[in-house]
Amino acid sequence: MKLCVDAFDIENKNTCAMTVEKPTMCPICHTSFGGDYVSSQFIPTSNSNKGLVYVAYFCSCCSNMFFSKYSKDWNTHGYLLQSFPRKQKDKTFSKHISLLSPNFVKIYNEALQAETEGLTEICGLGYRKSLEFLIKDYLSFQFPDDTNEIEQLPLGKLIKEKIENRNIKILAERCAWLGNDETHYIRKHEDYNVQDLKRFLDSIITYIDSELTVLEALSIDPK
Ligand SMILES: [Zn+2]
Incomplete structure (x- = not known):
């Protein structure tokens, strides 16, 4: 008009x-x-x-x-x-992911806001940080007795030693590599960018969400 x-x-x-x-x-x-x-x-x-x-x-x-x-x-x-000013629509996550890691949801959406604002050189750091919170909260949920150790260990070591789901392990490892490219002076994986990092992150979310949905289903007693 x-x-x-x-x-x-x-x-x-x-x-x-x-x-x-x-x-x-x-x-x-x-x-x-x-x-x-x-x-x-x-x-x-x-x-x-x-x-x-x-x-x-x-x-x-x-x-x-x-x-x-x-x-x-x-x-x-x-x-x-x-x-x-442009405010991006926050990405909504499933109830399982939102309950598992509220910090992941917050950091992811802040990275998304940075990306929307055109801050393409720093949004990748945010997505990398959100990955770390997601993985640590996921492992702390799986191994509640090891929470202190999980909080202290570097992400790469945790992925390698603690994640049991093979698909999540592969995706998280590659996602961390691409995330590290966003934080370091030299980019090691030149054929990949922030959008690939987000794709891998989205797949990790899907797998974790599925696992949590299965646990929810298992909690239903036969009647
Ligand atoms: Zn308005």
């Missing part, structure tokens, strides 16, 4: 009439709507009527303001570039 605005030109101190495309979604709460127009500012590039337009909107669903940035060409239309 097009919106006619009188943007305040911050260089020339006058207003500049133009049309902009309303965003279709609030970038914070992801409600599908355009937002209520609040104000707009135009920042011209030197001595021209081209430039950037910032339009402020108010979202009545989450009671936040957000900005949309537009590129204005020679004509009077602003082209939507992006809206911010």
Whole structure:
């Protein structure tokens, strides 16, 4: 939907009439709507009527303001570039995973937020950290008497010596390798990236979730 605005030109101190495309979604709460127009500012590039337009909107669903940035060409239309601040939709995990490791869920979603914000050089560290919490909480659940040892041991040693499920062991080991690539100066596995790390992590989650679901099923007594 097009919106006619009188943007305040911050260089020339006058207003500049133009049309902009309303965003279709609030970038914070992801409600599908355009937002209520609040104000707009135009920042011209030197001595021209081209430039950037910032339009402020108010979202009545989450009671936040957000900005949309537009590129204005020679004509009077602003082209939507992006809206911010962007808050990613948290990834939801099964009840088993959420109960097993709330810290994993928190760290994973913080890494996801970093990735959404375009912080691609550091989100991998977050996913690597979430892997460590997931594996340690999983093993502590399996071996409650060894919790202190599990908390102290390095992840690689734990994966090698403690994980009994072969598929989880393989995935966790490779996932840790790719995660280490995200933290070190030299990348050892150049054909893989953060998306592969996430794929492996997702598979580990599926296997652990299945194991926990089987345990839940076993707890049902015949009647
Ligand atoms: Zn909102």
